[in-house]
Amino acid sequence: MEEKLNAILAETLEKIKGSADLKSLDDVRVGVLGRKGSLTLVLRSLGELAPEERGRMGKKANEVKKQIETSLDERTSALSEAGISELLKKDWIDVTLNAPGTTRRPAAGHIHPISRLQYEIEDIFTSMGFQILDGPEAETEHYNFEALNIPKHHPARDMQDTFWTEDGNLLRTHTSAIQVRGMEKVRPPFRVVGPGRVFRYETTDASHENTFYQVEGMMVDRDISVSNLIFFMKQLLREIFKKDVKIRLRPGFFPFVEPGFELDINCLICGGSGCPVCKQSGWVELLPCGLVHPNVLRSGGIDPDEWSGFAFGLGLNRLIMMRYGINDIRHFLSGDVRFVYQF
Ligand code: FA5
Numbered sequence: 001m002e003e004k005l006n007a008i009l010a011e012t013l014e015k016i017k018g019s020a021d022l023k024s025l026d027d028v029r030v031g032v033l034g035r036k037g038s039l040t041l042v043l044r045s046l047g048e049l050a051p052e053e054r055g056r057m058g059k060k061a062n063e064v065k066k067q068i069e070t071s072l073d074e075r076t077s078a079l080s081e082a083g084i085s086e087l088l089k090k091d092w093i094d095v096t097l098n099a100p101g102t103t104r105r106p107a108a109g110h111i112h113p114i115s116r117l118q119y120e121i122e123d124i125f126t127s128m129g130f131q132i133l134d135g136p137e138a139e140t141e142h143y144n145f146e147a148l149n150i151p152k153h154h155p156a157r158d159m160q161d162t163f164w165t166e167d168g169n170l171l172r173t174h175t176s177a178i179q180v181r182g183m184e185k186v187r188p189p190f191r192v193v194g195p196g197r198v199f200r201y202e203t204t205d206a207s208h209e210n211t212f213y214q215v216e217g218m219m220v221d222r223d224i225s226v227s228n229l230i231f232f233m234k235q236l237l238r239e240i241f242k243k244d245v246k247i248r249l250r251p252g253f254f255p256f257v258e259p260g261f262e263l264d265i266n267c268l269i270c271g272g273s274g275c276p277v278c279k280q281s282g283w284v285e286l287l288p289c290g291l292v293h294p295n296v297l298r299s300g301g302i303d304p305d306e307w308s309g310f311a312f313g314l315g316l317n318r319l320i321m322m323r324y325g326i327n328d329i330r331h332f333l334s335g336d337v338r339f340v341y342q343f
Contacts, residue, residue: 039068134178137172148176232310265286
């Protein structure tokens with residue numbers, strides 16, 4: 001019987017080695033270990049042996065069975081891996097190719113000109129020690145008006161026509177709403193900028209949109225004066241335009257600054273000769289600013305006898321228009337990708 005077992009083992013190992021696929025390997029398994037398999041029959045006949053012989057042969061038969069099973073397992077995994085590699089070789093796709101029926105790759109997106117200029121301005125100010133703050137687009141009356149020294153029924157509320165929500169809140173009309181939120185977060189001395197989208201319920205024309213972008217800036221320290229304000233404004237414009245641009249400063253009224261100014265830039269669309277963007281005046285309102293009103297500092301929990309500051313609200317869309325010679329602000333929201341792809 002021992003010889004028979006050795007013969008079954010040798011023959012089976014040979015067959016396993018010769019199996020070219022999983023199907024023929026399974027045939028080998030059934031032929032030896034199946035219900036009528038050669039080894040199964042031997043195992044069944046063990047009971048006919050004398051007791052002392054039965055123990056020895058039983059052990060041998062089990063060893064043979066184990067060897068055959070191990071060899072079957074090894075061959076199964078080798079054939080499976082080979083099958084997968086074969087499949088990969090036959091059935092692969094190049095994901096970088098064009099989709100069937102197309103000849104061009106889809107155009108890749110790029111940063112919108114407003115975002116790009118916003119990031120540039122953030123870099124300019126962070127390099128001057130400013131930190132960047134954020135605020136919500138849907139605001140409360142408190143942060144947008146009251147905390148900025150514009151109480152209910154104050155005529156200055158009419159300067160910025162407002163989109164109100166049904167629950168008495170509003171879409172912020174200016175990034176100045178970030179000022180008092182900022183003062184609640186950082187303590188003086190501080191320098192902050194807050195870029196964001198703002199909304200006004202107004203008729204659009206070449207230089208007015210109902211949805212546009214501003215960058216608010218605020219610096220609070222001891223003894224801040226108008227000359228600090230002018231220094232930072234000039235620095236900003238020099239960095240943006242990479243040259244000295246003609247500006248003018250005139251008095252401007254905003255309840256949250258005192259004194260307040262309008263900083264205008266010589267219209268770079270027409271060179272100052274007059275066009276629809278500058279309303280034929282040769283100047284574009286770009287950067288209202290001023291020294292922070294004591295009541296606003298108080299709203300932010302800051303003592304105006306100890307601290308003073310300046311603030312400004314830059315109109316981002318108009319700045320981009322000046323930089324690239326864009327003659328109508330409505331292009332920004334037109335949804336025409338030909339406009340955006342120029343930048
Ligand atoms: C304000 O919004 C003030 N919060 C700015 C400010 C901040 C003053 C801090 C003092 C201190 P104004 O409404 O002028 O001010 O708007 C600021 C800038 O946003 C304008 O100079 C202009 O560049 C831009 N802007 C205003 N209205 C529109 C509009 N409808 N469309 C496009 N840009 C606009």
